[in-house]
Amino acid sequence: MLTRFSPRTIKALASYVYVYSDPDTREPFYVGKGRGNRVFDHLKDTADTPKAAKIRHLLRHGKEPLIEILVYGLDEETALKVEAAAIDLLGIDHLTNEVRGFESRRYGRITVEQLEAQYHSTFLWEEDIVDKLMMIRISATYSDALSPLELYEMTRGFWRVDVERARQADYVLAVYQGIVREVYQVADWFPGGATFMQREEDGAWARECYEFVGRIADEPIRQRYRLKNVAHFFPKGCQTPIRYLL
Template identity: 80%
Template sequence: MLRRFSPRTIKMLKSYVYIYSDPDTQEPFYVGKGKGNRVFDHLKDASDSPKAAKIQQLLHRGKAPCIEILAYGLEEETALIVEAAAIDLLGLDTLTNEVRGFESIKYGRIKVEEIEAQYGSDVLKEKDIDDKLMMIRINGTYNDSLSPLELYEMTRGFWRVDVERARQADYVLAVYQGIVREVYQVAGWFPGGSTFTQRTDDEDFAKNRYEFVGRIADEPIRQKYRFKSVAHFFPKGCQAPFRYIHIL
């Protein structure tokens, strides 16, 4: 569970508005504003406030609150207005807030892990890679609210690949906007349309394409690559959706 932002992320965030939600119901229970690592301070709050009680209740159950940035890149006065609007929209009756508070999708609601990945991710250097990797750039329909299954389905097909090269990869990395979003261990590659049950009925689209079947990689491998920046493997102007590392 992320508990602090990197300095690079903090610089980009400026003032922001955030939401705490119940991980099971996805219902927001607290709205706040802040700078720096303010969003994480509530995790250490030992007061008897309704907000602190809710968070401690979740933590004692082995759960973590879902923490999202609602808007960022704001001046403090604007953050006050956004916070007040969010509280008014959700209503104090549904929140643990005790009082009412005072651009585009780019600055919209986003999980804290995603905002850290966007601005604070470390660069994955080729010299640090000792696995055979295939990187796949997924399309513009990606968003951080995708379920694990939806992201997997989006990543695994259909692709015009050199299937013999693809089959050499130990892992496939799902890449969006230069950041690794997930890591998959591949069991096999198959003709397009042969393993999907709901993806498409368009046989012509799947023709001469391939799809893989696999699972999310084990956690040590996942931590090694997930949320790392690989933008340098796809230089400006590069249209190729794939990149192979240590594969001939």
């Protein structure tokens, strides 16, 4: 079992991204990046982590993890981006990585439509709006790799809102970095913690907030607002995550 690269190989590799896989199923269980002999360091890892436990299990049973270099000859920043993309593509739930890759929210998996909107989106002006809207700026934990359900759960609660005004809105727009990520038709608003399991850390403050129940809007409505630039509705220094356009 190879445990070190030669100096000539190390020079050729520069920064690289590597994958550890199960030797029987060939399913990846860890993605990393490094230089030199970093790829082999995990074979000696004694930490109490899923990755280390998986490797120790294989070695105890006389097996070796399949170690592959995904791409090499990179600079450090490019290696970080490739690592993030690989983790997003494989799905962190299927890996023993404990966190997503470097700046995966910025450079990770993203649809071509979302990417175009990020750099060249069409502005939504107030005179273009024909519905009663409520915009919600969602948190920094947003990722383009979120499932539709994850994005819905992130958007719908908990918020300090004027519930009577909120109920006037036909649609709620989920906004991240000034771009509308999804459009929801709301059935109703409820006190915080009433319609999904309250997280322990939310505490009493959540009960002073509200959450909505609804569904993704019909496609013609989505096309009207989704992936539009609404950053101008939240001017610099604006602290509130809520904007009403009723």
